[in-house]
């Protein structure tokens with residue numbers, strides 16, 4: 054965020070086997086511009102962890118660092134104890150098989166049925182018989198309440214249903230970690246509520262670990278165990294939803310209560326009105 058100093062996040066705590074993902078002192082920037090500065094984040098197994106914060110705060114960048122699409126410029130990212138930054142192609146590939154990713158508009162293949170969309174990663178990665186593929190696909194579709202929609206094409210289902218199909222596809226390979234990048238974007242309030250409950254329910258019933266990037270404070274606070282608010286390269290606040298809501302940090306308050314102005318400026322820095330319009334103060 055222009056004009057604000059980078060925040061340092063709390064120091065790393067001793068490693069804990071309960072954490073599936075640990076970012077220790079991670080610094081990362083695109084080109085010269087720092088995005089994350091000595092960031093320390095822990096994702097506990099079995100929990101739903103929400104990454105929140107103003108646009109451009111680096112939430113998607115954290116997901117990419119976890120998935121090994123980016124490498125930290127300093128510090129380290131560990132997945133189940135393994136250093137992601139040191140992995141070669143084969144190790145990265147094997148690690149990503151243990152992760153499901155659901156990005157913003159979780160695009161489905163438009164020329165394939167719902168069934169074939171969910172079957173795609175199974176056919177791509179595993180040598181399974183078709184009857185077994187069928188059982189797994191129907192199980193995953195059942196988990197998102199769409200077993201009956203198996204023969205429909207993506208054009209025949211609603212946006213909320215498409216998001217659920219993408220979710221079934223993301224869990225097809227039984228991942229340990231599922232990362233959701235703005236899964237609620239563009240959904241109506243009912244579909245949004247259903248999607249959020251589904252994320253929580255799948256996390257618990259399948260024994261997953263979930264990381265959720267979202268701007269929807271109410272729905273996200275309802276389902277998350279742990280909330281991390283990223284700002285200015287670091288962590289502005291973290292804790293249970295209640296703890297974060299109780300934070301007195303003005304930036305966190307602005308975010309939680311969706312105030313237009315506060316430490317995060319509505320106005321992008323630039324010349325004053327007087328300079329632009331020639332009015333003498």
Ligand SMILES: Nc1ncnc2c1ncn2[C@@H]1O[C@H](COP(=O)(O)OP(=O)(O)OP(=O)(O)O)[C@@H](O)[C@H]1O
Nearest residue numbers: 083084088106107108109110111112113114115266
């Ligand atoms: N590939 C890239 N090249 C250069 N800059 C990038 C790239 N990807 C992201 N950025 C910049 O890095 C910063 C962090 O981006 P990131 O997408 O991680 O933020 P975010 O918190 O997920 O934002 P949003 O909520 O808007 O999705 C932004 O300022 C963005 O413009």
